[in-house]
Amino acid sequence: MPFFASALVASVTIVAALLPPLHVPGVPDAPHASLYPAPPGYLLPWTGGEIHGVTQGEDTSFTHNGAAAYAFDFDLNYETVVAARSGKVTMVKADSNSGGCNSSYSSQTNYVVIDHGDGTSAAYMHLAYRGVLVKPGDLVEQGQPIAVSGETGVTCSADGTGPGPHLHLQVERTQPGQYFTQSLPIAFDDVSTTNGVPREGQSYVSENFGGGKAQTVKLTPRRVPRVFNPVARPKYPMLQEAPPPPPPTTATASPIGTAQPSQTTTPTAVPSTTLTPEASATLTATSTPVASATPTPQATDTPTPAATSTPTAATPTTPPDTPTAPPAPATAPTSGQDPSGAATSPPA
Numbered sequence: 498m499p500f501f502a503s504a505l506v507a508s509v510t511i512v513a514a515l516l517p518p519l520h521v522p523g524v525p526d527a528p529h530a531s532l533y534p535a536p537p538g539y540l541l542p543w544t545g546g547e548i549h550g551v552t553q554g555e556d557t558s559f560t561h562n563g564a565a566a567y568a569f570d571f572d573l574n575y576e577t578v579v580a581a582r583s584g585k586v587t588m589v590k591a592d593s594n595s596g597g598c599n600s601s602y603s604s605q606t607n608y609v610v611i612d613h614g615d616g617t618s619a620a621y622m623h624l625a626y627r628g629v630l631v632k633p634g635d636l637v638e639q640g641q642p643i644a645v646s647g648e649t650g651v652t653c654s655a656d657g658t659g660p661g662p663h664l665h666l667q668v669e670r671t672q673p674g675q676y677f678t679q680s681l682p683i684a685f686d687d688v689s690t691t692n693g694v695p696r697e698g699q700s701y702v703s704e705n706f707g708g709g710k711a712q713t714v715k716l717t718p719r720r721v722p723r724v725f726n727p728v729a730r731p732k733y734p735m736l737q738e739a740p741p742p743p744p745p746t747t748a749t750a751s752p753i754g755t756a757q758p759s760q761t762t763t764p765t766a767v768p769s770t771t772l773t774p775e776a777s778a779t780l781t782a783t784s785t786p787v788a789s790a791t792p793t794p795q796a797t798d799t800p801t802p803a804a805t806s807t808p809t810a811a812t813p814t815t816p817p818d819t820p821t822a823p824p825a826p827a828t829a830p831t832s833g834q835d836p837s838g839a840a841t842s843p844p845a
Contacts, residue, residue: 532636534614535583537720539685540639541695542571542581542621542666545706546713549573552663554697555682558732560651565738566727567680568667569695573646575628578621578664579705581685583638584611587618588676591629596660598653600737606650609643610676613668620676622665622738623652640707651738665738677739684719693719 543549553561553570561568588610595605607624609631625647637643646664654661667680684693687704695701704712731737 532583532638533585533612535639538639538716538718539581539668539683540687540705540716541685541701541703542578542664543573543703543705544577544579544642545640545703545710548700548702550700551695551697552661554695556727556729557697558729560653560731560733560736560738562727562729562731563737564669564677564679565665565667566729567682567725568665568738571664571666571695573664574662575625576646577642578609578624578644578646579707580611580637580639580641580643581619581666581705582611582613583636583641584613584619586610586631586633586635586637586643587612587673589629589631589633590676591624591627593649594626596623596647596649596652598651598657598659598661598736600651600735602649602660603651603737603739606738607644607647608676611637611643612671616671617668617681618671618678619666619668622667622677623647623650623663625649638708640705640710651736653736682723682725684723686716686718687714689714689717693717694723 541549550572551569552572553559553568555561555567555569561570586609588608590607593605593607596602606622607626607629609621609624609629610618611621612618621644623646625645626649628645628647629643630645631637631643646662648660648662652660652663668683669678669680672678682694685695685701686693688695688701704714704716706712
């Protein structure tokens with residue numbers, strides 16, 4: 498009897514060693530304790546063993562430029578999207594059901610953002626309506642299903658006439674509260690050619706099987722950071738993946754009129770030097786409008802400043818009363834027309 502018991506234990510041990518660990522979708526495997534911060538390395542974001550192509554590569558003049566310069570578009574047509582790298586879900590959107598080849602749809606993108614814990618995050622975009630399988634705070638492992646691809650947001654078909662389903666993936670700088678930031682160059686361990694960088698028009702087989710499943714081919718670790726040097730310029734500047742920027746608060750604050758009058762006040766200090774003899778005159782003119790002596794110092798002294806501002810000389814000489822003397826400061830700033838007019842006109 499002891500012989501049969503020991504044989505049974507041995508057989509169970511052998512079977513347990515041969516079988517892979519049970520992997521429940523949506524639940525990280527126990528042996529993979531280090532999910533966040535994530536271990537290094539990226540795998541293609543679809544189920545292992547499947548083949549998909551690149552419809553738009555990185556650094557293009559179409560839409561992958563600027564903040565999206567190092568993004569990839571894969572031809573996933575309402576298919577399962579898996580995590581290219583493990584991490585923690587920080588942002589999701591799944592309530593949009595609209596998209597098209599127009600920037601007006603940029604705020605309609607469904608997405609999942611996974612923070613890798615090293616200052617970078619991965620943004621999976623254009624997901625299907627209610628096609629997100631995770632929620633903020635979830636820890637996900639590499640290869641775990643996270644969403645279903647779709648055509649929400651700015652998605653263009655091959656002929657540009659309507660939306661086109663695909664997956665937009667970019668690794669970007671982590672910024673709390675922002676799902677779309679500056680993308681960064683990466684490489685994939687299961688892309689054996691072109692230094693791990695998928696190329697537009699090429700198809701690739703994913704080795705992203707997830708935990709507990711053996712790889713069918715040897716992976717090539719890509720651990721050398723790539724140089725950040727985007728060069729493409731947008732051919733269609735109005736067609737942007739990102740939502741429109743918020744109204745510029747600084748621009749509204751700058752034209753308040755405080756900074757610009759400060760420029761006009763500086764030039765007024767210059768006429769103040771020319772109007773130093775008039776300063777007392779204006780004060781007397783405001784205090785005693787009938788001061789007849791005030792025009793005489795202006796008549797004697799202003800001819801020399803009149804070369805700099807002829808309008809001021811014209812106003813005091815007109816006898817129509819000293820009430821015209823207050824307009825003299827009003828016309829005096831006109832000598833600074835260029836500072837007050839042209840200097841305030843530069844774009845905000």
